[in-house]
Amino acid sequence: MYVCVCNALTDKDIIEASGRGARTYDDAFRMLGAEVCCGQCRCMAEEVIESAATKSIRVESHAAYALKVCQGVTRRLGRLQPSS
Numbered sequence: 001m002y003v004c005v006c007n008a009l010t011d012k013d014i015i016e017a018s019g020r021g022a023r024t025y026d027d028a029f030r031m032l033g034a035e036v037c038c039g040q041c042r043c044m045a046e047e048v049i050e051s052a053a054t055k056s057i058r059v060e061s062h063a064a065y066a067l068k069v070c071q072g073v074t075r076r077l078g079r080l081q082p083s084s
């Protein structure tokens, strides 16, 4: 879906910029080499950035949880002694 008509930027472009670290509308436009013309897209672009950041945080949280579980299992396995 087009978010910025002036620069032909889609939501995927904005999400990609967010994934590369853009946290604001201006960051995203700078990263994408775009210039703000009319600014009518600001609100929608900010929603896309916020949504992408929230999803990213959720994914990072799941990854951190999975890592902790794996580390716990590894520790427990390390404590197990083979029976003789």
Ligand code: FES
Pocket (backbone or CB within 6 Å): 003, 004, 005, 006, 007, 035, 036, 037, 038, 039, 040, 041, 042
């Ligand atoms: S629609 Fe994005 S600057 Fe005009």
